[in-house]
Amino acid sequence: MRNYNKKAQISEGITWIVATIAIIVILLFSIFISSFFFSGKDSIRNTFFSSDINQKSFLSYLLTKDQSGKTVISQITSEQDLNNFNGNLGLKIFKGIYGAKYDTWLGVSEISDDFDILNLVSIDYVGKENSYFGKKILTTVNAPGPAYYGFFQVVGLGGFGSSLYLDKNKEEIVEVIFAVK
Amino acid sequence: MNKIGAEKTISVYWFAILIIVAGAVIYMVVSVYGKPYDVRGAESEILASNIADCISEGGYLQEKILGDASFRENFLQRCSLNLETPDFAGTKGEYYTEVNFYEFETGTKLDFDIVQGNFNLKSSCGLPGLTQPVCSQKSFYVIDKEQKKYRVDIMSIVNKVDKNA
Numbered sequence: 001m002r003n004y005n006k007k008a009q010i011s012e013g014i015t016w017i018v019a020t021i022a023i024i025v026i027l028l029f030s031i032f033i034s035s036f037f038f039s040g041k042d043s044i045r046n047t048f049f050s051s052d053i054n055q056k057s058f059l060s061y062l063l064t065k066d067q068s069g070k071t072v073i074s075q076i077t078s079e080q081d082l083n084n085f086n087g088n089l090g091l092k093i094f095k096g097i098y099g100a101k102y103d104t105w106l107g108v109s110e111i112s113d114d115f116d117i118l119n120l121v122s123i124d125y126v127g128k129e130n131s132y133f134g135k136k137i138l139t140t141v142n143a144p145g146p147a148y149y150g151f152f153q154v155v156g157l158g159g160f161g162s163s164l165y166l167d168k169n170k171e172e173i174v175e176v177i178f179a180v181k
Numbered sequence: 182m183n184k185i186g187a188e189k190t191i192s193v194y195w196f197a198i199l200i201i202v203a204g205a206v207i208y209m210v211v212s213v214y215g216k217p218y219d220v221r222g223a224e225s226e227i228l229a230s231n232i233a234d235c236i237s238e239g240g241y242l243q244e245k246i247l248g249d250a251s252f253r254e255n256f257l258q259r260c261s262l263n264l265e266t267p268d269f270a271g272t273k274g275e276y277y278t279e280v281n282f283y284e285f286e287t288g289t290k291l292d293f294d295i296v297q298g299n300f301n302l303k304s305s306c307g308l309p310g311l312t313q314p315v316c317s318q319k320s321f322y323v324i325d326k327e328q329k330k331y332r333v334d335i336m337s338i339v340n341k342v343d344k345n346a
Binding site: 016023031053062064 | 201202205209212229233239241323328332
């Protein structure tokens with residue numbers, strides 16, 4: 001009888017010890033997580049606010065006229081690509097002012113064949129390679145929302161971009177992308 | 182007698198566990214929320230963004246800005262900015278802003294700039310460390326209605342070291 005009670009006490013004691021160890025392990029794991037993953041977030045990422053100012057450059061760029069009085073947006077809409085005037089002006093603005101901080105791409109993009117069935121929108125726009133900015137740079141920001149028609153911008157983790165539809169069917173856009181170096 | 186002893190032991194055990202758990206929770210909360218969020222970077226960006234909105238609208242440089250002495254003198258009022266910091270009594274100001282205009286083609290600096298706030302903060306700009314003011318340097322391209330091209334540089338500095346760093 002005495003032996004039986006002792007076994008029961010040992011069994012119960014082991015349960016308590018295991019439970020204690022489990023509690024301590026869970027606590028240590030929580031402390032580890034909070035120390036290494038959350039305590040460093042003591043500042044706010046400010047890329048979001050940069051996009052406002054850079055978008056101003058894009059809008060002014062599109063409104064700039066050449067010697068014949070034709071705006072850049074009219075030129076791009078009719079030619080569906082950059083030309084000597086707006087290509088070089090774009091280089092001077094977007095590489096010249098922002099080149100040190102961002103990889104930039106300016107050009108015309110066409111709607112892709114990939115289609116998001118749920119939202120009935122194109123997933124992405126495929127950039128036309130041009131002789132001024134080359135191939136479109138890949139970022140997380142070049143996916144326009146479905147509800148927009150007009151001037152809009154998308155802000156992502158790696159940078160931001162501004163775009164303008166060139167036609168009512170939303171099949172082509174002119175866009176500038178800023179990817180943080 | 183034995184039963185009472187076991188209950189006492191368990192009570193002590195639960196009390197110890199309670200203290201350990203409470204201590205761990207307090208440690209985690211302090212480690213996550215103990216340091217203040219440093220929002221000065223965002224604040225300086227917002228300040229620069231608001232100044233840019235005041236200077237450029239709809240892609241064009243606002244009229245009656247360049248060379249207008251009254252705009253420079255009433256810059257804060259015209260742009261609806263308030264650089265006062267009542268929470269930091271006794272300082273010469275916790276903000277500094279500077280706007281410079283350049284001819285875009287030549288890069289020539291125009292003889293018209295706007296300076297507001299505590300000028301002493303500018304000398305600390307770029308110095309490393311959390312106890313230094315946070316600076317933002319922004320530039321953008323803009324045209325006026327006559328199609329003249331400009332580059333506008335905006336520098337905005339936020340000090341507020343005492344409450345953020």
